[in-house]
Structures are given as C-alpha cells and as structure tokens.
Amino acid sequence: MRAAVVSQYREPLTLEDRPLPTPGAGQVLVRLEACGLCHTDIHAINGDWPVRPALPFVPGHEGVGIVEGLGDGVTTREVGQRVALPWLGYACGECRYCIDGRENLCEAQHNTGYSVDGGYAEYAVAEARFAVPVPDGVAPLDAAPLTCAGVTTYAAVKAARVVPGERVAVFGIGGLGHLALQYARLVGAQVVAVDITEEKLDLAVELGADHAINATEVDPAQAIRHLGGADVAIVLAVAPSVFDQAYRSLNRGGRLVLVSLPADGTLTVPVFDTVLKGISIVGSIVGTRQDLVEVFALHAAGRTRVVAAERDIRDVNEAVAEVLAGEVPARLVFVYESALPVETPAHNAASARE
Numbered sequence: 001m002r003a004a005v006v007s008q009y010r011e012p013l014t015l016e017d018r019p020l021p022t023p024g025a026g027q028v029l030v031r032l033e034a035c036g037l038c039h040t041d042i043h044a045i046n047g048d049w050p051v052r053p054a055l056p057f058v059p060g061h062e063g064v065g066i067v068e069g070l071g072d073g074v075t076t077r078e079v080g081q082r083v084a085l086p087w088l089g090y091a092c093g094e095c096r097y098c099i100d101g102r103e104n105l106c107e108a109q110h111n112t113g114y115s116v117d118g119g120y121a122e123y124a125v126a127e128a129r130f131a132v133p134v135p136d137g138v139a140p141l142d143a144a145p146l147t148c149a150g151v152t153t154y155a156a157v158k159a160a161r162v163v164p165g166e167r168v169a170v171f172g173i174g175g176l177g178h179l180a181l182q183y184a185r186l187v188g189a190q191v192v193a194v195d196i197t198e199e200k201l202d203l204a205v206e207l208g209a210d211h212a213i214n215a216t217e218v219d220p221a222q223a224i225r226h227l228g229g230a231d232v233a234i235v236l237a238v239a240p241s242v243f244d245q246a247y248r249s250l251n252r253g254g255r256l257v258l259v260s261l262p263a264d265g266t267l268t269v270p271v272f273d274t275v276l277k278g279i280s281i282v283g284s285i286v287g288t289r290q291d292l293v294e295v296f297a298l299h300a301a302g303r304t305r306v307v308a309a310e311r312d313i314r315d316v317n318e319a320v321a322e323v324l325a326g327e328v329p330a331r332l333v334f335v336y337e338s339a340l341p342v343e344t345p346a347h348n349a350a351s352a353r354e
Contacts, residue, residue, distance in 0.1 A: 003121035004316045007056045009047035012317045013120070021117075021125045022069075028077050028128045029069035030085060033140040035119030036062030036308070037319055037332040038148050038175065039238075040087070040261070044114050045320065048263035053114050061087040061112040062333075063119025064134060064143040074128045082140070083131035084147040084296075085112050085119055087286050090127045103288050104155075120313060122336055132292045135300045142299060142306040145175060145331040148286065150295045150304070152259060153180035153236070155287030157187060160232040160257050164188025169230040170209075171220070171246050172237030172260065173200040175331040180234055181209050182304050192227065194220045194245075195237075196326075203307065203329055221248035230254060238262040252277045259284050310335045 001020050004013045023029045041059040043049055053059075063085035067077050077083065091098050091106035098106050112118045112126070134143045153176050162168060168189040170180045177200075181191045185208050192211045193204030201212040213223045221244075224230050229251035235242055238260045247256055247269055256279065258267070269281065287295075298304055307330035311319045319332050 001122040002313065003058050003117075004313055005056050005058055006045050006053070009045070009052070009055070013045065013059075013320075015314060015316075018121070020123055023071035023074075023125045025072040026074060026128055027071040027125045028067045028074060028083070028131050030063070030065040030083060030124050030126055030131065031068045032063055032065040032119055032122055032124060032336050033082075034064045034144040034336065035060045035334045036144040036148065036175070037311070037323060037334065038062055039323065040148070041113060041120075042320055042323065043261065043263065046263075049261070057114070058117035058119075058121050058124075059113040060119030060121070060334075061085065061089075061114070062144045062147040062149070063112070063124060064140045064147060065119075065124075065336075067131070068123070071128070077128045077131060077133075082134040082143075083126075084134050084143055084292065085124060085126050085131060086147045086151065086289075086292060087111050087113075088289070089116050089130055091130070093129075101288065101290075104286050120316065120334065130289065132289055132296075135296050137300040138296055141308055141310065141333055141335065143296070144333045145179070145306050145308055146295050146299055147292065149175045149331060150179050150299070150306075151287035151292045152176060152284075153234070154183050154295050155291050156180065156234050156257050156259050156284040157183040158291070159282050159284040160234065160255050162187045162189050162232055165190070166231035167192060167224075167228060168232040168234065169194060169220075169224050169246065169249055170204075171233065171235045171242050173197075173204045174236070174328065176236045176259065178203060178207055178307055178330045179304065180236060182207055184232075184234075186298070186303060189232070192224055192230065194224075199329055207305065215242075215245070219245070221245045224249040232257060234259060236260050238265070240265070243267055247279070250277070250279055253279075255280045255282055257282045257284055307331065308333045
C-alpha cells in the first residue's frame, strides 16, 4: 500500500510502499477513502509539541474508509461498513475519565496519526471500539473533516454552555472555524467571525455569521465590545495576539474557550479582571465518540455544511504548504482512489463467520 511517511521532523514527507497492515485482536483493517489535513498533523510533522511522535510515522486523524478485515474478537463492526478514524484512537475504558464520559481525557489514550499510524495511507488498522460508524447520507469528503474539525468545535461549543441569544465570537475561520460558527448558530447564538482573510470572512457570512471582523483592519476586541461584547470567545487561531484579543472581547461572566495549540503557547491573564468579572477559562480537547456520533447525525440531517477541497496524497507536501500559507478557505482532504479491496486472512475469517 502507499503511505505518506514522516521520517524526520521538519522535512518533507516521503511516499512509501508498505506492507498491508494486519489487524490484531480487537482491531479492524480499514481501506481509506479520504483523510483530512488538520493543522495538528503539521505540528506532528514538525515535532512541535513536548511529546513527539516516534519516528517514522504516518500522520492523519481525519480518516474515513471501509472496513475490509476484522481481528480476533471483533463483533461490533462489519466488513463493508464505513467508519471514521478520529484523533482518539484508544482509551482504556476503566479510568475515572472514561467511566464518567470524559474519555478524551484518558491518560492511557492513543492518538491516531500521532502515537499510532494514521490515515495518510491507503490502509490503516484501528481499534474497533474507536472506529466510529459513519451513517448513510454522510459522504466521505464531508465525514473526514467532521471527524476532527467537526467534533472538536462541537465539543468546544458544548463546553462553553452557550445559552440561546448569547454572542459567540469565533477567532479563526477555517477548517475548524467554519464548523464552529455553525454549531454556535444551532444552539441559538449570535455569531461574530474574526479572521485576517476576507475570503474566509465572506465564507463565514455565507454560513450565517451575524458579523465579520477583519483583525488586520481593526482591534477585534474593541469591535466586539462595540457590538455589545462576547459572552463566549472560542479561540481556533494560533497567533499569540489572538488569545489576548479574545479575552478582552468578553463580557462579565464570559467564557474563554481554548482549542488551538500553538507550538510555544502561554496565556497571561489579569487576575483582578478575571475574578471581578467572573471570567471562566476553559480548555477543550477534541471530543468523545458520542460527540462524533452527534456530529454525524447533525450533518446527516442537513444541519451543517462542510467546505472542503480534494487533494491527492502524492501532493501531500504541497498541501501542507497551502495550509501554512493560509491559502485554504476551509479544509483540504486527501481522497484515495487506488486502494482496492483485498483478501486478507482477517477478511477471510470474517467472511467465514457471516
């Protein structure tokens, strides 16, 4: 199979022919149809974060494809079923976080495309329990961005506990932001979109944003204060200045929701204002399997729109450059056409059980 591999940090990915992976006990073999390019993948490629992926590795945690083989003991997934391979590739299921519904905080978790090989390949193996079924009516090109960008921003809006009629400012309109503003609207919020690119702001308005602010032309905090202030500010951009802008835009009782992960990010806030104004600072990391089920259900019901452009995995390095240059309105998605179904021992075993 063909795979895009990171062999050295901050170096171009290389295309390799690799043996077809074999699903172990509790795993499934998935033939990839699509995989989105998330900025987290770029952080992984560059080794930006304190805990680095072990080299070499295959990035990608917005994978969507068809189950082609079942490992021993798998009874909850079927050959031929479409599934998504999200960032949360495994959680223990037994710790306090897993038990109380916060499996995304499990300290024993494995992350797709980071600690285990991901979706920048024609095939991948995944834990069956965490290969989330994609419902009929959700195309792979849409399902891929929803698998991370969707579930991450959906969980952020839930974490913000938005009340209908509140004003939500979304800082950074792109792969995540264009979905975040839609989820905020679905819970009845007025939405303010903030970005530095007119094309992305135009998209935000097209998707229903009530206001669009170009941060290169005005101080967005002041502009939002002029509108009446934000009750919630969701930060999806990585520029250090954005965090300060988002904080200053908040009303009393406001919630600052941090989602983006800059390579060298620190946050300094005034304690006096935070206490007296009752400001809450919330970290929100991806979402649970149930969150993703809800995201898919909303999309299948026609409540959201995914904006994505197709790319070929052979152009992976050019695609990364596009994202870094800010030239992408929303999401780039690698679409696989050459991966064909194959007969594997696990596949044959699965067929024999049917």
